[in-house]
Amino acid sequence: MSNRLLLVDGHAYAYRAFHAIRSLNAPDGSPTNAIFGFIKMLQKMVGALKPSHVLVLWDAGLAIERSTALPEYKANRAPTPDALEQQFPQIESWLDAAGF
DSSP, X not given: XXXXXXXXXHHHHHHXXXXXXXXXXXXXXXXXXXXXXXXXXXXXXXXXXXXXXXXEEOOOOOOHHHHHHOTTTTTTOOOOOHHHHTTHHHHHHHHHHTTO
């Protein structure tokens, strides 16, 4: 058996899922589109690649050093949509529960 590491950009996956799936909500109206899409994409990737290890990485935010050195870095990027921001904790909880 060979070792294979799968590295996943958590924010990129969540953004992709959020924009790919529209109008998916829980019975209470809270958005679930990013959660659903993130889980499905990750499960598909794990199934296809069969990695021995999986690591999901999250952007820690904009570093002061980076914005000082290059002020235009991400300057025109829109803020994270509230509906997506609400879903990050549930995605992280699922990852923990699923053993990632």
